[in-house]
Amino acid sequence: MNTQTILGKGQPGAIVHTIRNNCTEVGVKCCPNHKESKKSKEQSKWERRAESKALTRTVMARLNNYLEDQERIDPINKAEYKRWRKRYNHSFFCCHYVEQHGDGIVTDKFCRQRWCSVCSRIRAANSIKGYGNTLEELPDLYFVTLTIRNVSGDALRQSMDGMQAVWRKVYRKLRDEGYKPKGYKKMEVTYNPVKKTYHPHYHLVISGQIAALRLQSLWMDYYGVDAGQGGQYVTKVTDERKHGSIIELMKYCHKVLEQGKVHPAALHTIHKALLNRRTFGAFGIKKLQDINVEPEEVEISQVNWLPKQTTIYIWNQWERTWVNSKGDSFVKWNNPRTEKTIQHNETTAHYEQSG
Secondary structure, three states, X not given: OOEEEOOEOOEOXXXXXXXXXXXXXXXXXXXXXXXXXXXXXXXXXXXXXXXXXXXXXXXXXXXXXXXXXXXXXXXXXXXXXXXXXXXXXXXXXXXXXXXXXXXXXXXXXXXXXXXOHHHHHHHHHHHHHHHHHHHHOOOOEEEEEEEOOOEOHHHHHHHHHHHHHHHHHHHHHHHHOOOOOOEEEEEEEEEEOOOXXXXXXXXXXXXXXHHHHHHHHHHHHHHHHHOOHHHOEEEEOOXXXXXXXXXXXXXXXXXXXXXXXXXXXXXXXXXXXXXXXXXXXXXXXXXXXXXXXXXOOOOEEEOOXXXXXXXXXXEEXXXXXXXXXXXXXXXXXXXXXXXXXXXXXXXXXXXXXXX
């Protein structure tokens, strides 16, 4: 298995395990057949990070605009809205500076929030490093989806509490019946902008067809008609799709966009329901030692695509990258689809703020 050198805080030159595609951050281009371009892995990582940063800034601006409006409409809860604006501002300025010292770089602090696309990518990549190889080695792997019916925003957090309680009962029941379930699960929430409802559900991979089917059966026993038979899936994960399925499972717990649009009120509802809630977790397996899933507050790494120099790059949303005092860009990325999405939602945010 290949390894990769990553300079971490307090661990210069530390060697960490990586998986087959050697990705340091999970992006939409990751797949079982993913191939690196001629660019260095580090440069490609930073290009993906810049793309995520640009999108996160746009989403956080929309959320802050929404909360400013709510403060005026509902002054009684002004203190709560201010607390949330502080959280979103923290993500707005996540990884705001990049300092270059020779051929080394030091990033500004990461916000570590699950709604931040930058930190979500890092968290997903670390999860894959910690659990990916172990999961791929499990025999007879199945992808399972466990759902309940869509709920209103007011009922979302309570519904998720109930789902987590049922999961614990189902898992305990499986073990009591002699199964030894091994796998990885995540709770995800999607939003239906037409019906304005929310769909909390579990995605998981589990070893063994019998265990997978029994898990689905127990879930249906607890929820009955409220589960919705059509939403429960048990699918065999072939060897060819195993790697890609694991990456997809660990990518995010909710989408920041629905059909290319930011829905700030719905996003804020989801964030409140997810606050202080564990949404990812392995069962029956252990992660590799010395792999911290959460992003470090500060990241130290190397740059090999720029000349050695001492300079500071500051995020420029108009340029969609970090720029130093000379006007030099740290990296450049090109994804027309993401750029179109950002432009559309930036325009919408400006209209809302000035209207």
